[in-house]
Amino acid sequence: MAPDSGPFPEGPLLKLLPVDAKDRATQRCRLGPAALRALGAHLGSVVKISLPDGGSCLCTAWPRRDGADGFVQLDPQCASPGVAVGAPGSRGSLNLSRLRLVPCPPLRRLAVWPVLRERAGSAGSPNPAAVLEAAQELLRNRPVSLGHVVAAPPDAPGPLAALHIVSGVPSPDPAGLVTPRTHIGLSGVSPSEAEPQPEVPLGGLSEAADSLRELLRLPLRYPSALASLGLAVPRGVLLAGPPGVGKTQLVRAVAREAGAELLAVSAPALQGARPGETEENVRRVFQRARELASRRPTLLFLDEVDALCPRRGGPHQAPESRVVAQVLTLLDGISGDREVVVVGSTNRPDALDPALRRPGRFDREVVIGTPTLRQRNAILQVITSKMPISSQVNLSLLAEMTVGYVGADLTALCREAAMHALLHSEKFQV
Numbered sequence: 001m002a003p004d005s006g007p008f009p010e011g012p013l014l015k016l017l018p019v020d021a022k023d024r025a026t027q028r029c030r031l032g033p034a035a036l037r038a039l040g041a042h043l044g045s046v047v048k049i050s051l052p053d054g055g056s057c058l059c060t061a062w063p064r065r066d067g068a069d070g071f072v073q074l075d076p077q078c079a080s081p082g083v084a085v086g087a088p089g090s091r092g093s094l095n096l097s098r099l100r101l102v103p104c105p106p107l108r109r110l111a112v113w114p115v116l117r118e119r120a121g122s123a124g125s126p127n128p129a130a131v132l133e134a135a136q137e138l139l140r141n142r143p144v145s146l147g148h149v150v151a152a153p154p155d156a157p158g159p160l161a162a163l164h165i166v167s168g169v170p171s172p173d174p175a176g177l178v179t180p181r182t183h184i185g186l187s188g189v190s191p192s193e194a195e196p197q198p199e200v201p202l203g204g205l206s207e208a209a210d211s212l213r214e215l216l217r218l219p220l221r222y223p224s225a226l227a228s229l230g231l232a233v234p235r236g237v238l239l240a241g242p243p244g245v246g247k248t249q250l251v252r253a254v255a256r257e258a259g260a261e262l263l264a265v266s267a268p269a270l271q272g273a274r275p276g277e278t279e280e281n282v283r284r285v286f287q288r289a290r291e292l293a294s295r296r297p298t299l300l301f302l303d304e305v306d307a308l309c310p311r312r313g314g315p316h317q318a319p320e321s322r323v324v325a326q327v328l329t330l331l332d333g334i335s336g337d338r339e340v341v342v343v344g345s346t347n348r349p350d351a352l353d354p355a356l357r358r359p360g361r362f363d364r365e366v367v368i369g370t371p372t373l374r375q376r377n378a379i380l381q382v383i384t385s386k387m388p389i390s391s392q393v394n395l396s397l398l399a400e401m402t403v404g405y406v407g408a409d410l411t412a413l414c415r416e417a418a419m420h421a422l423l424h425s426e427k428f429q430v
Contacts, residue, residue, distance in 0.1 A: 012038075014072040014094050018273070020065075025153040027077045027142060029059035032069035035096055036061060046104040046143045046175050049094070055080030058102075058145045058175055078142065078150045081164075081262065104143045107176040111187040112139075113164040115149075117291045126159040132186060134158035139178040146173040154284050161291035205250050205375075208368045212237065212254050212343075236331060236361050238305075238352075239345040241368030244408025247345040250368070251301050260341075261298040263289050267308040275319070279326040282308070286330045293340045300334075305344035306351045324353050331361045370406060373399055379407050383414045 014035065023030065029047055031039075041047065041061040050056050057079035064071065072094055114131050138152055138160060150163045166187040168176050178184070239247045248264070255262040263285070270281040289300040302308065309324045334340050344362055346352060356362055371379060376399040384395065402410060 012070070012096050014096055015070060016094050017071050017073045018269075019073050019075045023062075023073065023075050025077055025151075025156075026075055027059055028062045028073075028075055029099075030062050030064045030071075030073040032064050032071060033067060034069040035072070035099075036063060038096060039099060039101055041101055046102055046177075047099050048102045048145065048174050049074060050098040050100075051080075051094075056145075056148075058143055058148060060143065078144055078148050078165075080147065081149050102174040104175040104177045105170055106179045107144075107168045107170065107172060107182045109169040109183045109185070110139070110144070110172070110176070110178060111166045111168065111185050113166050113187045114160055115162040115164070115292055116159050116294055117161045128186065131159055132184065134160040135163055135186070136184050138163060139182075139184060140180075142178050143175050144168075144172050144178060145175050146171060151288075154287065161288065161294075205246050205368070208366055209250055209254060212239075212250060212366055213257070235334065235340070236342045236344070236363060238349065238357065238362040238365045239343060239368060240349040240365055241345075241347060242370060242406060243347050244406040245368045245371070246407045247368060248301070248303060249407075251299070251343055251345070255299045255301075258297070258299075261292045262301060263292060263298060264301045264303065267302050267304045267306075270308060278308075278319075278323050282323065282326055282330065286334060289334070289340050289342075298340050300340060300342045302342065302344040304346065305356075306346040306348045309353050309356050310351055311353050324355070328355055328361065331356075370404060373403075376402055376405060376410065379410050380414070383411055387414065387418065 012035075014031075020030075029049065031041070036042075039045075039047070039061070043062060045061040047059050047061050048056055049059060057074065057076040059074050059076075059078075064073070112135055114135060116126065116131070134152075137158070138150060138156075142150070144150060144165045146165055146168070148165050150165065152158070152160045152162060164187075165172060170176065239250070241247055251264075252262060265285050270278055270285065272278040272281055285300070289298050292298040309327050310320055312321045312324055331342060334342060342362075344356075349357075349365070357365070377396055380395045380399055384393075402413070405413070
């Protein structure tokens with residue numbers, strides 16, 4: 001395999017296209033010839049892709065069928081837990097510097113934690129031998145990475161929904177190849193117990209986090225007690241706020257704190273080209289959430305839900321109306337599952353279909369507004385906690401000067417300041 005090559009300081013922007021139907025569940029990343037040359041990749045080279053939401057996925061490099069440059073198609077079958085389904089990131093683009101070749105030695109041993117499918121009408125757990133056989137078939141000749149989740153195709157036979165990569169010999173970090181000689185075993189320790197994830201700092205979001213915890217903790221941690229008391233808890237929560245305030249970061253932190261499985265989905269990435277494909281993608285996501293809930297409580301996060309469920313009523317909105325009706329039906333069906341909570345986020349709550357916000361669906365709303373002075377100060381403290389800033393920098397004064405800035409704006413401001421300092425230092429060294 002190719003040696004580990006560090007990320008490029010700058011790289012061209014690649015437009016993210018939906019994966020071809022033939023490439024689904026293949027772990028392939030389709031690139032143009034210019035991108036392949038820039039990476040130094042050959043056919044089948046293992047590429048680790050850092051996604052904008054903080055996760056990553058592992059793919060093998062393949063040329064695009066049309067040979068066009070400036071585009072990327074990837075199948076995130078082996079990815080970090082909670083990576084958005086379909087396209088990573090809502091902007092539909094990926095910088096080439098986020099792609100890097102990684103070494104992928106053959107593995108002698110591999111320990112995995114299985115996530116089983118929910119089988120209607122079946123009693124008891126499947127035979128461990130059948131689970132192990134399905135795991136060996138799913139991982140055959142695939143590159144894997146420590147901490148990643150390998151998803152089983154929805155139409156694949158067998159009891160497996162996904163596999164968490166727990167450990168291996170040699171360690172599959174950043175990657176390792178499963179061969180016919182690899183001894184695969186089922187781990188007796190769940191990934192959350194094996195490697196506790198670090199706490200995510202919530203600068204300026206503590207108040208909104210408290211509101212969301214109140215809505216999520218009770219149904220996820222005490223479903224039986226609530227059922228015995230006859231209490232109906234909200235099964236859907238809508239996060240509303242301007243872009244960049246940290247809605248996605250908030251959901252990830254609360255899900256980690258509650259010990260819940262997080263399934264994050266970019267709603268625009270579910271849009272299909274052919275009739276009925278969008279509805280099929282939505283059904284697949286909700287089915288995956290139910291499968292994950294068979295192991296532990298699951299939080300299904302629909303980012304930019306307004307792109308999937310716009311207000312109905314226009315003369316030329318028949319496809320959108322069918323998608324909205326499908327989402328409403330699935331929300332009604334999931335309301336009886338105490339192990340699944342659906343969270344949607346939007347920066348345009350008025351653009352949502354009103355039926356989506358009635359009780360029983362997204363019946364609770366948490367509004368995250370523009371940060372106040374105190375919240376901006378807390379955000380700047382978090383952003384600069386790992387930056388060597390001068391003692392002359394007054395973060396309180398900077399917070400007063402940045403009225404109307406959200407978390408993303410403050411992050412960009414600190415990044416620009418760091419770049420100016422770097423260029424200034426380089427100029428004087430020359």
